[in-house]
Amino acid sequence: MIEMVPENRDQIRYSEENFGWTELKPNYRIDLRNPSNDDIDQFINANMVSDWSQLSWKDVGKPYEVKTVAKSKREWEKDHGDMSVKTSWEFFNRSFHDWFVKDVPGELTQSKQNLKKYFSRFQMSDVKKALGETVRLSLWNYAHRIEDGVWDPRGKRALFKGLDIDKPRILFMGAAEGYEAMQLHAMYPGGEVVMVDYDEFCKTDRFGLFPESYPFLGINRATNQPRVCHKDDMNIHYVVDDIRNLPFGKEFDIVLSVGLLEHFPDEYKHEVMDWHRKFLKPDGYAIMTTPRHQLKSRLFYMIMADVMNHTYRELMDIRQMGLYVYEGGFDILRHGFIKVHNGIVARPR
Ligand SMILES: C[S@@+](CC[C@H](N)C(=O)[O-])C[C@H]1O[C@@H](n2cnc3c(N)ncnc32)[C@H](O)[C@@H]1O
Numbered sequence: 001m002i003e004m005v006p007e008n009r010d011q012i013r014y015s016e017e018n019f020g021w022t023e024l025k026p027n028y029r030i031d032l033r034n035p036s037n038d039d040i041d042q043f044i045n046a047n048m049v050s051d052w053s054q055l056s057w058k059d060v061g062k063p064y065e066v067k068t069v070a071k072s073k074r075e076w077e078k079d080h081g082d083m084s085v086k087t088s089w090e091f092f093n094r095s096f097h098d099w100f101v102k103d104v105p106g107e108l109t110q111s112k113q114n115l116k117k118y119f120s121r122f123q124m125s126d127v128k129k130a131l132g133e134t135v136r137l138s139l140w141n142y143a144h145r146i147e148d149g150v151w152d153p154r155g156k157r158a159l160f161k162g163l164d165i166d167k168p169r170i171l172f173m174g175a176a177e178g179y180e181a182m183q184l185h186a187m188y189p190g191g192e193v194v195m196v197d198y199d200e201f202c203k204t205d206r207f208g209l210f211p212e213s214y215p216f217l218g219i220n221r222a223t224n225q226p227r228v229c230h231k232d233d234m235n236i237h238y239v240v241d242d243i244r245n246l247p248f249g250k251e252f253d254i255v256l257s258v259g260l261l262e263h264f265p266d267e268y269k270h271e272v273m274d275w276h277r278k279f280l281k282p283d284g285y286a287i288m289t290t291p292r293h294q295l296k297s298r299l300f301y302m303i304m305a306d307v308m309n310h311t312y313r314e315l316m317d318i319r320q321m322g323l324y325v326y327e328g329g330f331d332i333l334r335h336g337f338i339k340v341h342n343g344i345v346a347r348p349r
Pocket of ligand 1: 173175197199243
């Protein structure tokens with residue numbers, strides 16, 4: 001039965017009775033297909049490299065740097081000078097969040113109507129703006145809503161599957177809205193999630209307003225059967241601080257980052273890898289993803305530059321990412337690519 005969320009009558013709260021179901025909401029996809037994860041391996045192509053010690057930078061080359069910068073950042077810098085990394089993230093998070101809460105089909109219809117109107121009146125500079133907005137909305141509609149490439153629950157479940165842990169404590173560094181830690185917590189329940197982001201907006205808005213009705217496919221510990229989990233069922237603590245200030249020891253079973261490593265030039269990559277080791281139990285798992293270097297990702301970051309390009313950013317392939325992780329002192333247990341990211345599960349050597 002589809003149960004209504006009491007505080008918001010138009011939000012449906014999905015349950016186990018909806019297994020097998022997928023549906024497009026105005027701003028994201030619901031995907032309850034394959035709840036037992038049996039056929040999920042097709043979403044990660046693993047084991048391209050058998051011996052990481054044999055790979056060198058000469059073999060794999062360096063990542064591609066995205067150089068187009070968001071207009072809002074360029075304009076801010078005209079008045080204020082160089083934008084700090086933290087302020088850049090604050091710009092990014094506000095801008096990116098706006099896209100997750102859009103009624104995409106509604107805005108696309110409006111944008112196309114504007115385009116027609118401006119065109120019929122020969123208002124060419126407005127035509128150009130409306131055209132840009134229509135292209136961005138169409139791309140977002142395809143990438144996030146239709147393909148579900150940003151959250152990619154099936155790819156993430158394939159990456160996270162089969163870990164040897166019970167009731168894990170999970171640390172999510174640079175958590176933003178916290179999606180992947182919620183997916184992990186649903187799959188490995190009974191423990192605790194600590195999300196960390198130094199931008200308070202991530203706690204209040206990106207995570208705070210993440211839809212409570214969104215169904216994560218996970219497991220019921222008591223019955224070992226698939227179940228549907230929601231944000232408000234979860235044991236989550238959100239810390240607003242710099243990762244560099246965290247007081248924790250080696251106490252987490254999983255240390256997770258999603259889209260973090262590629263924002264640091266090579267001279268800082270070691271520091272980021274150290275963060276993944278510093279808080280991890282010796283037999284814990286470091287799980288990382290970074291955006292893939294592929295033509296469609298280059299096009300995505302070019303077209304979405306004003307929405308997303310506030311910080312240093314690289315696109316890398318799985319061999320380049322793996323080499324950073326291996327050189328950072330980790331053994332790689334699983335590697336491959338999901339829809340738009342590379343994914344690695346590793347353990348400190
Ligand atoms: C690119 S985002 C992660 C991708 C995320 N899944 C998203 O949808 O935006 C990286 C996040 O890390 C945070 N961050 C970057 N450096 C940090 C640091 N030193 N300490 C805490 N948070 C940091 C940023 O504020 C940002 O929210």
